Amino acid sequence: MNRIKTLLATGLFSIALGSGPAVAHPPVSADKAAAGFEQDHVDILxxxxxxxxxxDMQESTPWVAGYTPLERKISGGDEVVRVIEDTGRKIVLQHMLVAEHEGRTMVIKHWRQDWEYEPTRVLVYADRNTWKWVDVPEKFRTGRWSQTVFQVDDSPRYGGWGQFETQGGVRRWRSNWTWRPLARRDAVRNPVYDRYLSINRHQNTPDGWIHWQDNTKMGLKDGKLVPIVQEYLLNTYTRFDGYDVKAADDYWVATKDYWAQVRAEWACVAEAKGGIAVDEKADTGTVISGRLMELADEIQAGRIKTAEAAAEARKLIAANTRKI
Structure with a gap:
């Protein structure tokens, strides 16, 4: 927990919890919130x-002497995004990558995003291997949505809150400042930074949507967190179905009950233990991620029943998480 003390000492932890955007985004009136709710809901769906x-990933401005930004990296793929829950005030979107490898179609369960309207708290990244509940200030709840992003095994990645706004004729959701753990693309490099301080923006386009990230890569220097380099990351989702969409839907039909139980177990841990503390590896995410993903593949292949797989998953999560 030394790094949390460092965050508090430097004031950066308070930035991440909302003091920065609070200036740019004053409280929303109840009337304005009610008028915008339906459009917000449509935009998320x-x-x-x-x-x-x-x-599209680009390190740009170094903030310390002697650091050379990485060359721009562009990659891509085919992705299916399905609504797996919609209660009106909560929407859950599950992403699945579809890839071809040696003549075979592979489905990789990807990230998940949970949206909640007027949340009272958010599960946020606090330090290495640690996610904690943080209250959303009451005066900034009205009309706002939280977005919590989860990793491939449904463990948390980052969370934040913000509002939909229209500027220059473009409507977008903009988060508060949020802390995030290193993505695997960076973690496997053993870099001088060890986390990101970020603003996320989601906005619809005529043929899809974009997720625009403004990441300050941070690292410890002489016991203090300092900015190392700025990164601009733009994920562009363009509507397209010229690939094996059915493979992703078949995967989800076969495994959705298992993943529902996995999500429920992570949620129970977060409640019971005051958040989630689980060790991670640079190349795989959590130390149990590989096995949790394998269990889903085994269900689809018919080698294990959902109940048996879910029981093993619960044991793995319980054994590898700690009280905050």
Whole structure:
């Protein structure tokens, strides 16, 4: 927990919890919130569908002497996004990558995003291997949505809150400042930074949507967190169905009950233990991620029953998480 003390000492932890955007985004009136709710709901649901995705990553400005920004990296793939829950005030979107490898179609359960309207708290990244509940200030709840992003095994990645706004004729959701753990693309490099301080923006386009990230890569220097380099990351989702969409839907039909139980177990841990503390590896995410994913594949292949797989998953989560 030394790093949390460092965050508090430097004031950066308070930035991440909302003091920065609070200036740019004053409280929303109840009337304005009610008027915008339906459009917010429509805009979130519009992120579901079938897409060609382009990931464009660019380190730009170094903030410390002697650091050379990485060359721009562009990658992509085919992604199916399905609505797996919609209660009106909560929407859950599950992403699945579809890839061809040696003549075979492979489905990789990808990230998940949970949206909640007027949340009272958010599960946020607090330090290495640790996610904690943080209250949303009461005066900034009205009309706002939280977005919590989860990793491939449904463990948390980052969370934040913000509002939909229209500027220059473009409507977008903009988060508060949020802390995030390193993505695997960076973690496997053993870099000098060890986390990101980020603003996320989601906005619809005529043929899909974009997820725009403004990431300050942070690292410890002489016991203090300092900015190392700025990164601009643009994920572009363009509507496209010229791939094996059915493979993703078949995977989800076969495994959705298992993943529902996995999500429920992570949620129970977060409640019972005051958040989630689980060790991670640079190349795989959590130390149990590989096995949790394998169990889903075994269900689809008919080698294990859902109940048996879910029981093993619960044991793995319980054994590898700690009280905050």
């Amino acid at each position: 519009a992120m579901a569908g079938t897409f060609k995705v382009r990931f």
